[in-house]
Amino acid sequence: MMNTVEKQSMMVQWLGGLGRWCLQSIEKIGDASVLSAVSLAYFFKRPWQGKHIVLQMYALGVGSLIIMAITGAFTGMVLALQGYYTLAKFGSESLLGSGVALSILRELGPVLGALMLIGRAGSSITAEIGIMRVTEQLDALQMMAINPHARVILPRIIATTLALPLLVSIFDVIGLAASYVVGVELLGVNSGAFLGEMVAKVIPMDLYAGWLKALCFGFLVGVICTYMGYRAEPTTEGVAHATTQAVVVSSVSILILDYVLTSFFL
Amino acid sequence: MIRTQHLSRKFGTMTALDDVNIHVKPHEATVIMGGSGSGKTTLLRLLASLECPTSGNIYFSDESLVGITQKRLYELRAKMGMVFQYSALLNSLSVFENVAFPLREHTDLDDFIIQTMVTMKLEQVGLRGFEHMMPSQLSGGMAKRVAFARAIAMDPEVVFFDEPTSGLDPISAGVISNMILDLTKKAKMTSIVVTHDVHAGLDIADHVILLWQGKVIMEGTSDMIRNSDDARVLQFIEGRPDGPIPFSRSETAFVDDLMHKPGTVRMA
Numbered sequence: 001m002m003n004t005v006e007k008q009s010m011m012v013q014w015l016g017g018l019g020r021w022c023l024q025s026i027e028k029i030g031d032a033s034v035l036s037a038v039s040l041a042y043f044f045k046r047p048w049q050g051k052h053i054v055l056q057m058y059a060l061g062v063g064s065l066i067i068m069a070i071t072g073a074f075t076g077m078v079l080a081l082q083g084y085y086t087l088a089k090f091g092s093e094s095l096l097g098s099g100v101a102l103s104i105l106r107e108l109g110p111v112l113g114a115l116m117l118i119g120r121a122g123s124s125i126t127a128e129i130g131i132m133r134v135t136e137q138l139d140a141l142q143m144m145a146i147n148p149h150a151r152v153i154l155p156r157i158i159a160t161t162l163a164l165p166l167l168v169s170i171f172d173v174i175g176l177a178a179s180y181v182v183g184v185e186l187l188g189v190n191s192g193a194f195l196g197e198m199v200a201k202v203i204p205m206d207l208y209a210g211w212l213k214a215l216c217f218g219f220l221v222g223v224i225c226t227y228m229g230y231r232a233e234p235t236t237e238g239v240a241h242a243t244t245q246a247v248v249v250s251s252v253s254i255l256i257l258d259y260v261l262t263s264f265f266l
Numbered sequence: 267m268i269r270t271q272h273l274s275r276k277f278g279t280m281t282a283l284d285d286v287n288i289h290v291k292p293h294e295a296t297v298i299m300g301g302s303g304s305g306k307t308t309l310l311r312l313l314a315s316l317e318c319p320t321s322g323n324i325y326f327s328d329e330s331l332v333g334i335t336q337k338r339l340y341e342l343r344a345k346m347g348m349v350f351q352y353s354a355l356l357n358s359l360s361v362f363e364n365v366a367f368p369l370r371e372h373t374d375l376d377d378f379i380i381q382t383m384v385t386m387k388l389e390q391v392g393l394r395g396f397e398h399m400m401p402s403q404l405s406g407g408m409a410k411r412v413a414f415a416r417a418i419a420m421d422p423e424v425v426f427f428d429e430p431t432s433g434l435d436p437i438s439a440g441v442i443s444n445m446i447l448d449l450t451k452k453a454k455m456t457s458i459v460v461t462h463d464v465h466a467g468l469d470i471a472d473h474v475i476l477l478w479q480g481k482v483i484m485e486g487t488s489d490m491i492r493n494s495d496d497a498r499v500l501q502f503i504e505g506r507p508d509g510p511i512p513f514s515r516s517e518t519a520f521v522d523d524l525m526h527k528p529g530t531v532r533m534a
Contacts, residue, residue, distance in 0.1 A: 139316055140354035143347070144368045145340035
């Protein structure tokens with residue numbers, strides 16, 4: 001049996017650990033904010049990094065196209081199936097078009113798009129920067145009078161920020177088209193009702209909200225993934241750990257930020 | 267050329283460098299030697315201003331590198347080149363683009379001139395004709411030669427070498443040593459070499475600095491080091507496992523640890 005003193009000391013230890021964890025997390029958030037702010041400041045300084053931003057957007061954006069298309073298509077298809085099943089119980093299958101469109105534009109496009117971007121591009125950003133750290137490439141850039149903040153971090157943050165809304169737009173279009181195919185062609189919802197309801201219920205604000213979410217998510221993914229790579233411990237395990245952390249932390253942050261943003265837009 | 271004044275660097279409670287005062291003369295090969303953990307790589311990184319000292323100062327041509335603005339440091343870096351231990355070639359670029367990289371970044375030369383210059387540098391390191399290979403396709407020795415070519419692409423005044431011969435076969439190591447000699451003797455550049463390779467180090471050095479536990483224990487020409495009667499120097503150049511530099515790095519007495527006594531610090 002544990003006596004009271006032992007119980008108390010365990011409690012103190014547990015609280016101490018919790019406190020340390022909180023402090024370390026706050027410190028990391030601060031460090032990441034400073035790192036990205038310092039890097040983003042180079043956007044306004046010479047030499048202009050436009051070429052590298054475009055190169056990164058190409059690498060991240062075009063590289064993620066296929067996975068976005070596949071995810072978008074199947075999301076639209078499964079939404080149509082599930083929506084039809086639920087709506088049919090109330091005899092309101094005609095609402096299928098608007099239901100699917102609102103879910104995809106406002107919620108699933110940005111969130112699933114961001115999660116796919118993390119898996120496809122975010123992890124590779126962290127691994128790439130981490131390996132540049134391990135193999136002294138970041139130091140080599142320094143020695144060649146090239147600032148790694150401006151050359152390595154800035155273009156990647158801007159690229160994810162700008163690429164995600166574009167990728168999400170493609171996700172949306174493919175998702176809606178796929179839901180039309182399943183809803184109208186396979187399940188037999190009236191084509192006019194499907195499209196008419198969609199046009200009637202979806203307002204431009206829904207689209208803008210989706211884009212704004214995508215913009216914020218893209219920025220967050222860029223900041224977290226570049227930070228994790230840049231501050232990775234310069235060992236093999238360090239980079240592996242950083243890559244895992246980058247995926248976990250950015251996925252969870254996306255879901256939390258999604259709730260916060262949605263609560264503002266509703 | 268480069269001078270340090272009471273240079274110290276601490277990592278937490280560990281002292282990597284302690285009150286180091288050295289002077290690197292122009293057009294000479296200065297070799298910094300010492301065992302692992304003696305602080306030699308830290309010293310090189312401080313000299314190249316990749317890190318900041320805890321206290322003390324570093325002067326590059328009488329200009330202090332401590333508290334220097336980034337802009338000015340980047341101007342001075344045009345006069346510095348560095349060959350890293352693992353070559354640190356940019357993975358995504360071919361051999362040609364790696365060597366051309368500093369030229370493209372810092373000059374407005376047109377492609378024809380850059381191509382000529384890169385060909386000359388690659389010829390100098392014996393790798394002309396390998397322009398299109400990627401860093402991942404190169405052997406360690408070849409990668410180091412490309413890194414060498416990149417470091418001298420801008421014709422710097424000082425070139426830093428971090429363990430230039432480690433991990434290379436004897437022939438590649440000899441080639442690199444020769445290239446460093448040529449660089450100082452023929453091209454009149456200043457080279458600063460960090461190495462634990464005693465023979466290569468003493469062969470290329472005009473001036474040797476021997477570090478032990480973050481302190482300079484001996485300084486002088488290669489012959490002075492070879493003929494030194496300091497027991498620590500002798501142990502290092504002859505590579506004896508035990509001596510004044512102890513084999514065991516443990517700080518507590520072995521007997522105490524075996525008896526599970528709380529450690530008493532062993533006297534060195």
